[in-house]
Amino acid sequence: MIKLLIFLVSLTLKKEALKLFENCTQIVDRIKDRKYKRGDIIEMVYYYNDYCADLD
Numbered sequence: 001m002i003k004l005l006i007f008l009v010s011l012t013l014k015k016e017a018l019k020l021f022e023n024c025t026q027i028v029d030r031i032k033d034r035k036y037k038r039g040d041i042i043e044m045v046y047y048y049n050d051y052c053a054d055l056d
Helices: 002-020 025-032 038-055
Strands: none
Touching: 002 025, 002 038, 025 038
16 A cells, blocks of 8 residues: 555656656656656756756
8 A cells, every 4th residue: 555655656746747847858858767756856956947947
């Protein structure tokens, strides 16, 4: 039961991150390739601000 809960939370976080960073293909690709994980959110935000924020 706990493993299922952890899986569902991880899946939800991944979906939310994909929505949040959808206009930054580099981050989306890294999330999908599992190079970025839940603990890397700060790194993702810095990357987004440095390379993708001007794409809006």
